[in-house]
Amino acid sequence: MNVTTLAVFLVFLLITFVITGWAARRTGTRNEFYAAGESITGVQNGFAFAGDYMSAATLLGIAGLYFTSGLDGFVYNVGGVVGWPILLFLLAERLRRLGRYTLTDVLSQRLDEKPIRIFAAGANLVVLTFYMVSQMVGAGVLMNLLLGLSFTWSALLVGTLMTVYVVFGGMIATTWVQIIKAALLIAAALTLAAFALGTFDFSVGALLDAAVAKHPTGDAVMGPSTLISGPGAAISLGLTLLFGPAGLPHILMRFFTVPNVKEARKSANVAAALVGGFCVLMVVIGYGTVAVLYDNPAYMELDGTLKGGSNMASLHLAHALGGDVFLGFVAAIAFATILAVVSGLTLAAAATASHDLYATVIRGGKQTEREEMKVSRWSAFTFAAIGIGLSIVFQHENINVLAATAFSIAASATFPVLILALFWKPLTTAGAIAGGVAGLVAAAGAIVLGPSVWVAVFGNAQPVFPYQYPTILSMPLAFIVAFAVSLLAPSPVSEAAAAK
Amino acid sequence: MQRTDEERQGAVDLLLAVLVMVIYFVYMLTIAFAPEVFARPIGASKVSIGLASGIAMAVFMVAFCAWYTQRRNQREEEASHDARHR
Secondary structure: OOHHHHHHHHHHHHHHHHHHHHHOOOOOOOOHHHHHHOOOOOOHHHHHHHHHOHHHHHHHHHHHHHHHHHHHHHHHHHHHHHHHHHHHHHHHHHHHHHOOOOOOHHHOOOOHHHHHHHHHHHHHHHHHHHHHHHHHHHHHHHHHHOOOOOOOHHHHHHHHHHHHHHHHHHHHHHHHHHHHHHHHHHHHHHHHHHHHHHOOOOOOHHHHHHHHHHHHHHHHHHHOOOOOOOHHHHHHHHHHHHHHHOOOHHHHHHHHHHOOOOHHHHHHHHHHHHHHHHHHHHHHHHHHHHHHHOOOOEOOOOOOOOOOOOHHHHHHHHHHHHHHHHHHHHHHHHHHHHHHHHHHHOOOOHHHHHHHHHHHHOOOOOHHHHHHHHHHHHHHHHHHHHHHHHHHHHHOOOOOHHHHHHHHHHHHHHHHHHHHHHHHOOHHHHHHHHHHHHHHHHHHHHHHHHHHHHHHHOOOOOOOOOOOOOHHHHHHHHHHHHHHHHOOOOOOOHHHHHHH | HHHHHHHHHHHHHHHHHEEEHHHHHHHHHHHHHHHHHHEEOOOOOOEEHHHHHHHHHHHHHHHHHHHHHHHHHOOOOOOOHHHHHH
């Protein structure tokens, strides 16, 4: 048990509880619960966006990728930066102008409300559940390594904390937890990068020289490895990294927390700068893990792999540079990161279930605000319980596969429908749903038939679908089906909706 | 009039997004087709072409966002200013 981890983590918990208490007194109305009363400024929201983008996968997983495969770590990381101009140019202004609480509000402006809400809510809940389980499994592994907590206890702890934030503090608490975590994460990355550089007399050149000298592949550590082989795999990965986040409901929901279009743009701009800066810091940290750890027997197994797996690279680096205290600090922040992200997911799921399904589809808008908020709090509780249960069942699954499934479905089912609804007038409700369902089914099917399930789980020799990410197939399919159905069977409903 | 303004802005936004996509996919396809080019070091340093061009791309994207945000927000301010004084 690391005392610093516990201390830093307890301080973080204390701060977040104070914030939740403060937020709870400001969360009386539906608008405050779902959208923080539109009271978040552009800069604050930019930090919260960046917090949602920089999950624990970034600090732990990307550093691990640098450690094993060099430049591949950068390639995975930089896709997230390039996603921001896309979000800013295509979605920021339009979502803020058309939506109130959920991205489904935006779709139902143009399409037949009931069916599109049922489809979009279903797709969102699938995406949120997969992403949630991936984060919970990550938290469990981390807690087990750092505090020796069993997986079940860790899942229960994370689940309980996020339920408290969301049920009592709503979007205001969720946003501030995310802002604080983003600031802490950036502080940790800055310190880690400075320590790593300090070991090499603050010379990036010397750090990279050491990385090349120590990595088993030598000079090749500065180039792309075989992880991304061939144009199909490269395009599929690129599409997933670029458009996956643009279809994630808990991220898009943040555009509704700022008061106007100008602040919405500003928040995306701030987020881009933070995510971009973090990507550059990760170059130093990532190659730092290579330069510091490879020849240190304290962190390496005899067969040349990293102790505890490559996901431990940034934590080992912290320990090598700053001892137990710094390790404890970084580990606590990694855990806080997971906690903040799952809170955002829970809130998005609660909004989807209560606002899209209960209020609009089931009650047809006849519910009172009180009833809707009550359903929303119970939904958060239910989603958390499902998340805890599923993460215990799937605790031995690969985190990357679970997260990849969420991103691929978001890019293939949610994103195409959203873009067409905003930019293509002839889109009909039938076309949107057919396209979205085609994208969802194709994405899920191709993942099952692909290398990460068909080969790794079922033990077949060859995958039926060759790439880890299905997006190269499923995203264009969603667009084509939506185009075809809209043009072949123009529906009177959408014309009526368009006229309105 | 309002409608055509909005449509023109939509077209510009789509064009800018396509530009971003083209830049990014040129980068990704270079990895796919010519990884050895990206592995090549620049001068005497260890910094590879892939790393340097990738960081340049990230910096450009952030600057692109800043330019777009400033321009659009300024336009909007001018428009609302005009409307108030009309």
